[in-house]
Amino acid sequence: MYKTIIEPRVSETDGVGHINNTTLPVWLEAARNPIFKLFTPDDSFADWRMIILHTSIDYVSQIYFGTNVDVYTWVKRIGKSSLELYEEIHQSGTICARGKAIYVNYNKEEQKPEPIPTRIRKELEEHLYEREGEH
Template identity: 30%
Template structure:
């Protein structure tokens, strides 16, 4: 399973530790009972926010005196195995790289048999909503996300 953002799949997979559990709801499926192709992005968002909470980053971004917010700059999903109504998944997230004002995240969705259902990646950029410009991550933030 070679993707442009994955060099060695087995090694890449071993690097994940943080995950959120999800169960596929009926409203997330199509008329064939498959997980709708837009839903993994919702799962990525859920995992990303919980991961940032775990790291202590979300709390800083939500403070009323902060001028910066996290914005998804790009995101992609690669579908590997069909997922159906009521399946229980683990959606993993990890930091792949850290830029000046960005964090590149990787995602992995597996079912109860530990079969890969989807993978993904995306970049979150810290920006100032008033200026629309990216803002460098500060020292405290970088300490929280050390890879």
């Protein structure tokens, strides 16, 4: 599991006093940075490998300004050229959101998916989601 701590900003708070729903996709993507780094170590967009195919979020509980949130990212499935992530956002010990994202390892130059290299696959396997009977 990867863990990222995010400090909510005032600008992310909406008119009803909680963090706006449009903020959570940005936080989830920020927490994926260690995974992006595996595929593109120099962060070069010219060599970018991770192309998103799907994302979804279930909003479970409100999130508020003034208290940090913990974003947890697990690898749920590793395919030949794609991977599925399972994500959670927690605040004060309460789960506030669950997310799913599917990415493909993509060669922009050849315009096609490529197999995930063994060294990256091994690293991803260290972060597998292993809770039985959930999600």
